[in-house]
Amino acid sequence: MITVNKKLRLHLLLQNGLFVVLLLVLVSMLGYLAFEFRTQWDISQNNRNSLSKASLDVVQKLNGPVMVTVYATHQDPQLGDIRKIISDFIVAYQRIKPDLTLNFIDPIEQPHLAEEAGVRMNGEMVIAFNDRSEHLTTINEQTFTNALMRLARSDQKQLMILSGHGERKLDGIANRDMGDFGKKLTENGFRGEALNLASTMEIPSNTSVLIIASPQTDLMAGEVDILLDYIERGGNLLWLVDQESLYGLLPLAEKLDLTFTPGVVVDPQAKRLRAPITFALGTIYGQHAITEDFDFISVFPFARQIIFNENEKWQGTSLVEVAPEGWVETGELNDAPTFNETDDVAGPVSVAVALKRTIDEREQRIVVVGSGHLLANTYLGNGGNIDFGMNLVNWLAGDEDLITIQPRATIDSQLILKEPALTVMVISFLIVLPLLFLVSGIMIWWHRRRR
Amino acid sequence: MILTIASKELKLLFVSPLAWTFLALIQLMLTWVFLGQLDAFLELQSQLMQIANPPGATEVIIVPVFAVASLVLLVATPLLTMRLMAEEWRNHTMTLLISAPISLTAIVLGKFLGLMIFFLLAMLLAVMLSLSLLIGGAMDLGLLLSNMIGLSLLAACFISIGLYISSLTSHPAIAAVGTLGILLVLWIADVVATNTSSVIQNFSLLRHYESFNRGLIDSFSLAFLVLFILTFLILTIRRLDGKRLHG
Numbered sequence: 264m265i266t267v268n269k270k271l272r273l274h275l276l277l278q279n280g281l282f283v284v285l286l287l288v289l290v291s292m293l294g295y296l297a298f299e300f301r302t303q304w305d306i307s308q309n310n311r312n313s314l315s316k317a318s319l320d321v322v323q324k325l326n327g328p329v330m331v332t333v334y335a336t337h338q339d340p341q342l343g344d345i346r347k348i349i350s351d352f353i354v355a356y357q358r359i360k361p362d363l364t365l366n367f368i369d370p371i372e373q374p375h376l377a378e379e380a381g382v383r384m385n386g387e388m389v390i391a392f393n394d395r396s397e398h399l400t401t402i403n404e405q406t407f408t409n410a411l412m413r414l415a416r417s418d419q420k421q422l423m424i425l426s427g428h429g430e431r432k433l434d435g436i437a438n439r440d441m442g443d444f445g446k447k448l449t450e451n452g453f454r455g456e457a458l459n460l461a462s463t464m465e466i467p468s469n470t471s472v473l474i475i476a477s478p479q480t481d482l483m484a485g486e487v488d489i490l491l492d493y494i495e496r497g498g499n500l501l502w503l504v505d506q507e508s509l510y511g512l513l514p515l516a517e518k519l520d521l522t523f524t525p526g527v528v529v530d531p532q533a534k535r536l537r538a539p540i541t542f543a544l545g546t547i548y549g550q551h552a553i554t555e556d557f558d559f560i561s562v563f564p565f566a567r568q569i570i571f572n573e574n575e576k577w578q579g580t581s582l583v584e585v586a587p588e589g590w591v592e593t594g595e596l597n598d599a600p601t602f603n604e605t606d607d608v609a610g611p612v613s614v615a616v617a618l619k620r621t622i623d624e625r626e627q628r629i630v631v632v633g634s635g636h637l638l639a640n641t642y643l644g645n646g647g648n649i650d651f652g653m654n655l656v657n658w659l660a661g662d663e664d665l666i667t668i669q670p671r672a673t674i675d676s677q678l679i680l681k682e683p684a685l686t687v688m689v690i691s692f693l694i695v696l697p698l699l700f701l702v703s704g705i706m707i708w709w710h711r712r713r714r
Numbered sequence: 715m716i717l718t719i720a721s722k723e724l725k726l727l728f729v730s731p732l733a734w735t736f737l738a739l740i741q742l743m744l745t746w747v748f749l750g751q752l753d754a755f756l757e758l759q760s761q762l763m764q765i766a767n768p769p770g771a772t773e774v775i776i777v778p779v780f781a782v783a784s785l786v787l788l789v790a791t792p793l794l795t796m797r798l799m800a801e802e803w804r805n806h807t808m809t810l811l812i813s814a815p816i817s818l819t820a821i822v823l824g825k826f827l828g829l830m831i832f833f834l835l836a837m838l839l840a841v842m843l844s845l846s847l848l849i850g851g852a853m854d855l856g857l858l859l860s861n862m863i864g865l866s867l868l869a870a871c872f873i874s875i876g877l878y879i880s881s882l883t884s885h886p887a888i889a890a891v892g893t894l895g896i897l898l899v900l901w902i903a904d905v906v907a908t909n910t911s912s913v914i915q916n917f918s919l920l921r922h923y924e925s926f927n928r929g930l931i932d933s934f935s936l937a938f939l940v941l942f943i944l945t946f947l948i949l950t951i952r953r954l955d956g957k958r959l960h961g
Contacts, residue, residue, distance in 0.1 A: 309929075673770040
């Protein structure tokens, strides 16, 4: 018989402690291994946690690490913990691409970082790849994958901006220039270059989009001919038109079957939002790839109306309609313009038009906006102007390879339960089964008591 | 031998009104959630069809049922595990049991298995509810399967830790409160972790269960839960071994 003395007790205690420690070490090591070699399988038949084939292809093509930084507060009053929603979304990508990292920055705690990144919305996402980056405000598979795709694009798209007639410059810092927008374009893989038709006499063939941004003096007839020829051959064009005359570009307007009405759009709605009455607010967007999922207000200062005349050559869409309560003021602009039924056109009026046609088996794309101020440094920060501008250029530059992710079919999207079936379900599950359990319990209890 | 002990435990469970009340309650609660979600789905399904990537019936109706089932099991576990060991200590029947010519492993595993079978029966209720949807149309059976795997593993975790706590004390009440406390802490461990990449959240049972809940089998979650179960079973056996040696 072993007598349990103090020494033996201590010995046992030590032995026991050692065992527990060793066990925990072993378990943690196994746990760590499992963590390092983590894989996930989506076994749901609807594949709700997996990426579609299109996304898979894009992600697998990306060589090198992708950094996703999300500027989000801990709790959002509407959505709750958006960090969790976002990380759950990103996990599907991380499964395929382990070097896609996700970071969160609280814009309230670190406002300078958010400002540096140019973040304006809670939950905004900055995706960085190589030395380019892209901002996203809505997250779904389609927008995220397309952003990755744009980042992956190795060749820069060439933008040409017409110069020599006092146009807005893509690298200018003056109020009316578009330097800020130019920076944004560079970030997104575009290369902007000034084009002076007087010295080059030809528009380079590698031009993705030609930009005509509010010339201030008349173009010469020869220059206009070059432009018309460019359009004829299927070149893409972004044309920003301001209030004043067309400065010799009337033939271009005719070629595109567009009518520019005189007068400036006034929008009483803007006044209510404490903006000048000449700030037409774009809230009604047409059905178009550019404005799809676009839910910002855009601001069109001193806008003019553009009417697209239906024709067989061009397929046109009105992108934005402004001033549903306003009109086109043709008279003198004073502090309180009034609607003049005989001369003025009542709103809503279209201020931006997208045109396309198929030429040489590719799609030619043209956008005409009736307000050059839209993308000027002074106004770019207003509403969603910057996003609207980016969408314009992205579409014009022909991101044909941008994918649309087909909504996946859900196998159990439909349930047809007739009234009798429902009644049977309610009665059997809600009443009969619980009662059955209760009665058995009571019977057994009663039986045992009697014994 | 394991089976003998398991069936003895089960018999003990079913002659007490506790188990039956529990079954009646869980059935009521699950059906309540189920019918509520079913009603919502039937009402919304025409609208759901219009959005891109709509959630299916299984996701809308069954996933919440399993989420509630996990919570009910969490609350029920301490009540059911407290008597597994603590009561035997108090009634001094444990001394008889551990001095009987049965291996301690068999005792622990038998008790574990007994309660596990009971929980699986409770889970069967949720599965039955889910399968009744087949009357009305198709179901995402993969999602149901992953929920079942997740809930079984979770139930096993609950039992193993309850068993261990119960083996530590001869007061059933203390065992129950202790188990409930620990389970709750493990459940919401990720709430305290404000940093999304904190280590603590890897210990949150809820977080591991969530991936199963979504139809995702995560190898790490799987390994974590299994290791969790094994650890506490081994600790319980070890504890009884210590008791057998020196009272």
